[in-house]
Amino acid sequence: MRQGLRGCRCHTWWLAPDVAAVRIVVDRAAAIARCGVSVEAHVNRILEQEYSDVFPKEVPPGLPPVRGIEHQIDLIPGASLPNRAPYRTNPEETKEIQRQVHELLDKGAINNITIRYRHPIPRLDDILDELSGSIVFSKVDLRSGYHQIRMKLGDEWKTAFKTKFGLYEWLVMPFGLTNAPSTFMRLMNEVLRPFIGKFVVVYFDDILIYSKSMGEHFNHLRAVFNALRDARLFGNLEKCTFCTDRVSFLDYVVTPQGIEVDQAKVEAIQSWPTPKTVSQVRSFLGLAGFYRRFVQDFSTIAAPLNALTKKVVPFTWGTSQENAFHMLKDKLTHAPLLQLPNFNKTFELECDASGIGLGGVLLQEGKPVAYFSEKLSGPVLNYSTYDKELYALVRTLETWQHYLWPKKFVIHSDHESLKHIRSQGKLNRRHAKWVEFIESFPYVIKHKKGKENIIANALSRRYTLLTQLDYKIFGLETIKDQYAHDADFNDVLLHCKDGRTWNKFVINDGFVFRANKLCIPASSVRLLLLQEAHGGGLMGHFGAKKTHDILASHFFWPQMRRDVGRAILKKNIKMWEECLPHIEFAYNRSLHSTTKMCPFQIVYGLLPRAPIDLMPLPSSEKLNFDAKQRAELMLKLHETTKENIERMNAKYKFAGDKGRRELNFEPGDLVWLHLRKERFPDLRKSKLMPRADGPFKVLAKINENAYKIDLPADFGVSPTFNVADLKPYLGEEDELESRTTQMQEGEDDEDINTIDTSTSPHIQHDGPITRARARQLNYQDECPRGRVDAHHKFAATIGDGVSVAKAQRLWTVVVGP
Structure with a gap:
């Protein structure tokens, strides 16, 4: 058998x-x-x-066969040949030379005069994509792969090197020569060409064989082994791995479920010491950047470290660099499993942008395939929030376009306006370029359902916010040792020994409490708590009173109200688009001046928890209400809210009615019309334009609050107005006949005769007639009595709220030249 x-x-x-x-x-x-x-x-x-000759313990003696692909060195025409003196060595080095002569080869000289050729090297991400759907893997490593390639006949002398034992030249391709990697890749592609892209990927001397079943895999192994035998290429059995579902390939761990970070590299990252120089920062970023596809928002996190690598920036290791360093180590230590792409399934794309960077994630069935991040620089930093979101979408599409072009995919966006890209009528040049690129993809945009309830989404991140808060205040453990040296609480320690209570103070587990509120000594912890209560988490940058109420419900220290007032005196926020969700939450949580309750509490019967509420602090016991008691509580709460609203409405009405008088007009009365901006947009384009027009005759009284007036048709609005928009006209009725409209229907436009000011020094055309100028004109002794009366009427008109420009026009009509 x-x-x-x-x-x-x-x-x-x-x-x-x-x-x-x-x-x-x-x-x-x-x-x-x-x-x-x-x-x-x-x-x-x-x-x-079957294949013992393919995997010998040592490479067989003799030269490799001539395969048609040998390493060739083409010298630059006219270049002088290198001629260097032999190395000086001591006896110990001489023994090493005898054992391994090739270490003395100086390849820099010959490389400098060699013409460089390029051969395509496969992309690492393309290699990993080919492994999708495979469940069994084998890895074959060649033994001294470069030495299994012949130097081209006639080019051996170009590799000559001197030693004290004589002049040597290479007959096989050595390491370190220019174009050596390209020659090796050409050979491997030629030998395994029938299998590449089907069940074999090659990266220099590493050959990975992948299959979807074990029986299929044995056939693939035999095909590869036969190809190596025919080309007389030999493998290193000690470095090979066969028939496994988990293989380390190119510093990644490949499994049927996806790819993982190599644990050996993770251990190197974990033990990496804090960088002390710029070169050490570059080394750490180089290792961490290799696995950036596993880290979401890698560029944004690494931004403080990248800033140190610039030439003009002095090396200063601060808190931001330390936090970025440890965050990258933590992210890479707990890197997720990335699923290999399955092109039979639908891709999903999520992208987002912040103030300093942008990022995206490619998913399938909710599992990440790859992460993308990029640090913003230059003019992009000045883009609006909408432009940054759109730019993030464009960059992620450019990065993964080879995945997304063939088949329809879904874009999940938390920016509502991106859903209407196709329906925008007018686009600027930048948006038009981006939209043209986006429209080349077969996509469908869906708004993230988790963002529809902003408060719930914010609360779902409470663990992250709480973790950040705990990190900021070091778990509050540091304040235990500060009480004894604090001027505010050192006396409390003397009076509250042995568990005694003094002036509402008590000590529990080393912490000082006053009425179940944690006492905070004078230290930087106070400032951190002030920042958190005012602008951190979901607080919303409210005023001193509300910020004090939030802090006073958890903490105590003397003169807290004064410290709160000083802390909130800072510049206004300039990033309102990003802060609006937090502001909405903070408003719904704050005490309303009318209802005396929080809006959230009125709707749900409880206060929402902010990050500062999630800290494990002592609190009084709370009863657990059953359903009936909860319903009674909600009913009583709503009744109290209704009473508060009615009481405040009565107070507002009393204050508003103080300066209000009732107006009644009769048909035939003349009134001024207030030009509201919403109803007369063309007449209120500028703040310098008139705010009133008239006088107009009242035609009919519709009801107590509305009147119909004789409004010219050129205004283009209904002649019915609310009484609040009307004011009584104090002039004479015959002045109405002299009123000119903006446009006379059926008449030709002509210039209005201007006032001759040569004989009347009282009327001036330089600038508008102000109240002061009208008051001066009233007291001119030379002015006729009729004109003085008109001046009084003009001043009264202005005092009633009519604009100066409209009164000036009316003055020209009434007084006449």
Whole structure:
């Protein structure tokens, strides 16, 4: 039975290393299960009996065969040949030279005069994408792969080097030569060309074989081994891995579920000391940047560290750099599993932008495939919030366009306006360019449902906010040792020994409390709490009173109200778009002056919890209400709220009625009309334009609050107005006949005769007629009595709220030249 295993064909589903746990799906392969032979033993038998010549312990002596791909060195025409003196060595180095001569090869000289050629090297992310859907992997590593390639005949002398033992030249391709990687990749692509892209990926001397079943995998292994045998390429069995569901490849760990970070690299990151120089920062960023696809918002987190690598920036390791350093280490230590893309499933894209960076995540069935992040710089930092969100979408599409072009995908956005990209009528040049690129993709935009309830979404992040708060105040553990040296609470320690209570103070577990409120000594913790209560978390930058109420419900220290007033005297926020959700939450949580309750409390019967409420502080016991008691409580709460609203409405009405008088007009009365901006937008385009017009005749009284007036048709609005928009006209009725409208229907436009000021020094055309100028004109002794009366009427008109410009026009009509 064991002799029949060599020719059998195993088609299995890989479950475990032991074949006893493997389900065999063909008849002859049942012999393996009955004999208890492991897959590892089966693979070893194949290697020993069929392909022992492909995996020798040492590379066979002699030169590699001429395969048609040899390393060629083309010298730059006219370049002088290098001729350097031999190295000076001591006896110990001489022994090492005798053992390994190639270490003395100086390849820099020949590389400087060699023409450089380029051969395409496969992208790492493209290699990993090919592994999607595979469940079993094998890795083959060549033994001294470069030395298995011949130097081209006639180019050996170009690799010559001197030693004290003589002049040597390479017959096989050594490491370090220009174009050596390109030559090696050309050979590997030529040897394995029939299999690349089907079940083989090659990256220099690393060959990864992947399959969707175990039986298929054995066939793939034999095909690769035969190709290596035909090309006389030899593998290093010690570095090979066969028939496994977890393989380390190019510093990644590949599994059927996806790719992970190599734990060896994670340990190196965890033990990385705090950088002391710019070069050490670059080294850390180089290692961390290799795994940036596993870290969401990598560029934003690493921004403080990247700032240190600039030439013009002095090296200053501060708090922001320390936080970024530890956050990157933590993110990489707990890096998620990235799913390999499945092109039969729908891709989902999420992107977002902040003040300093943007990021995105590619998902399938809610599982991340890759992360993308980019630090903003230059003019992009000055973009509006909408432009940054749109730019983030464009950059993520550019990064993953090879995934997204063939098939329709979904874009999840928390920015509502991005849903209406296609319906925008007018676009500026930048938006038009972006929208044209976006429209080349078959996408569907969906608004994130989790963002529809902003308060619930904010509360869902309470763990993160609480963690940040705990980090800011160091868990409050540091204040225990500060009480004894604090001027505010050192006397409390003397009076409250042995658990005694003094002046509402008590000590519990080293902390000082006053009426169940934690006492905070004079230290930086006070400032941190002030910042958190005023502008951190979900507080909303309210005034001193509300900020004090929030703090006073949890903490105590003398003169807290004074400290709160000083802390909130700062510049106004300039990023309102990002703060609006927090402001909405803070408003719904703050005490309303009319209802004497929070809006959230009125609707739900309880106060929402802010990050500062989630800290484990002592509090009084609260009863658990059953459903009936809860309903009674809500009913009483609503009744109290209604009474408060009615009482405040009566107070507002009393204050508003103080300066209000009742107006009644009769048909035929003349009134001024207030030009409201909403109703007369063309007449109120500028703040310098008139705010009133008239006088107009009242035609009819509609009701106590509305009147119909004789409004010219050129105004284009209904002639019915509220009494609040009307004011009585104090002039004579015959003045109405002299009123001119803005446009006379059926008449030709002509210039209005101007006032001749040569004989009347009282009327001046330089600038508008102000109240002071009208008052001066009233007391001119030379002015006729009729004109003085008109001046009085003009001043009274202005005093009634009519604009100066309209009164000036009326003055020209009434007084006349």
